[in-house]
Amino acid sequence: MDKVFQDPVQLSKGINLRELMTSATEFHIDMDFKKKQSGMCLNMDEDLYPDLDDGEDSDIEDALKNVEESTDKLMLASPEYMSFSELSAKMVDCIPSGDVKILIIEEGDGPLVPVDAEVTLHYAAYWEKTKIPFDSTLTMNSGAPLKIRLGAGRILPGLEVGLTSVRGPAARVLLLLRPAAAWGPRGAPPRVRPETALFVISLYAVRDMYATARFNDLPMEEQRKFEVTVKTVDALHSQAKEIYAKKKYIKAIKNYQQSMSVLGLSQPKNEVEAEEIKKLKMIVYVNLAICYYKIKKPKYTLIMCENLDRISDLDKHCKALYYCGKAHQMLGNNEEALIYYKKALRLEPKNKEIGKPLAELDSYIKRSAKNEKVMWQNALKSVPVDKKEVTYNVDEDFQNGVRDMCQDLAGRNEFSKFDLPTGMTKDEVECLKSLVNSFQGLTVLEDGEGKRKKVSIVKKMIS
Structure with missing residues (x-):
């Protein structure tokens, strides 16, 4: 029997850390325990490095490098250049026991995060003077920020205390959690040590659902x-x-x-x-x-x-x-x-x-007024003037450009004049006049003949 336990024992089912710390727990040993089983996830959702145990050294290095690059890119890197004692000297206590300390890097201009809010965030957790996080949301939810409901027991107590000490909706903070405010005084060996951990947090959104x-x-x-x-x-x-x-x-x-x-x-x-x-x-x-x-x-x-x-x-x-x-x-x-x-x-x-x-x-x-006039002329048996719809040989871009220019001039409160380029065709000039007439206060001025004719649109002051 003693030889059975010479090698590490694989648990057939992951441990719920909250239950482990707050209630009695029984372990049942399966003698066929050496079958491969999935490892325990630190965050109860997903392991940070699920495939590292079976991979080659180069694969491990690549995975660690990718995580390090991601933390740098999203400003979740650890300030590894200073010890936790040096860092804590710059922080303030969130609770009197000192188990949760906070340093606000960037704070939003809104109210404090409510205790039951839904927050959207990324975090990375580090041991002292380390570059690679031992736990992070970067490996969850396909790399997208995680939405978490506070007050529902989904995250560590110290994280909830720290987040509700920050003003949202956007912020960046450092939280230093002692074991009592995190995984408990015993930790969860071998991955989770019974030591102080640093959480680098980027808060993206806060939704107050119960206001x-x-x-x-x-x-x-x-x-x-x-x-x-x-x-x-x-x-x-x-x-x-x-x-x-x-x-x-x-x-x-x-x-x-x-x-x-x-x-x-x-x-x-x-x-x-x-x-x-x-x-x-x-x-x-x-x-x-x-x-x-x-x-x-x-x-x-x-x-x-x-x-x-x-x-x-x-x-x-x-x-x-x-x-x-x-x-x-x-x-x-x-x-x-x-x-x-x-x-x-x-x-x-x-x-x-x-x-x-x-x-x-x-x-x-204007079309409706014209149609109404024709209707009354017919009703009174008067002879309307036959005005055929005039079409011009100009492209749609020209017409749209003239309309935009007329809208701009019509909205001005002062006298304005816009000179058009010379060399306009006869159809372009006639189309221009027709479009300008539909805007109050605008008129067309012509000077010269032929290709040298100068055409301008003028915004008059309306008294």
Whole structure:
């Protein structure tokens, strides 16, 4: 029997470290234990170097080199030039026992990471003065950052303590964990030593999934505090953006409605806080207007724009004006839509997203007016003037270029003149005149004859 245990014993099933440290554990020895079994994973998900035991030395070196290069590239390399005692002198304690120490390299400008948030991160864990991590997320999830729910027991206690001491959503930190805050005083030999470990962490995103529930559990006095309002609204808006990106507009609307309810309860203490609450309300109204348009409820879009106008001048909000125009166009109020599009374009003259529907709607209105005139002439038995549709021998790129130039000039508030190159054909000049006539305040000037004729587009001041 003694000879049986001369060689290392392979466990048939990996050890759950949490169960090992917190509960009684039984081991059953299979006498046929020498069959090949998979090794224990340090992170309970995937071994850092699963194939190194059976590979050649060159393969091992290549694998280690790749891991080292990855940590350098993602700024997860260990500061191996200093001992842990030197490093800890630069750190602060996260808990009084000193089992978790932190050094913030880069901190985000948001709130502290909530204890039950979903975080997206990469980390690499090192022993003292080593270059190759003994544990890392770089070998999991096909190399993509890992999403982890805090408070669910999926990561080491010291990591949770450290992460909730950082402001997100993006940050880079160093955490020094003593065994008591990591794998326990005994470690998990032979891979996990009962020693202090350094975690280099890059935090990419924080998703506060339970902001509303926490807010609802607070007493009314707490709910009205400015800090609570901003934190809750930021979380709701972050969720709404994700939901909107997935085109789940109704769910996004519910988030923004909850946000407005939270803002309605807030009691700012000074003008600075009051202004911030006002800005957040403006964001909510604009985003609600967009969401209602997306689900084809243009009347609700207009109501949100009216609400925005009550607390701020609607004419200063380009996006709101644009969706007012879209809503009116959806309702068939083309003249109203044209007014809002033009207001939006004045705020952002080079915005092609506004210029295109404006030009199309303007052209549509003119065609409709022409058709209406013909209808009334027929109704009154008058003889309409037969005007055939004129076509010009010019390419589409020329026409598109002229339209873009006219949109730019029409949006300016000052006198402007644009000289076109000489040598334009007769059809190009006539096409140019036709296109320019569709923009208010623009006119075409001609000087000279033949190939030397100079043609200019002029933006006049409208009094």
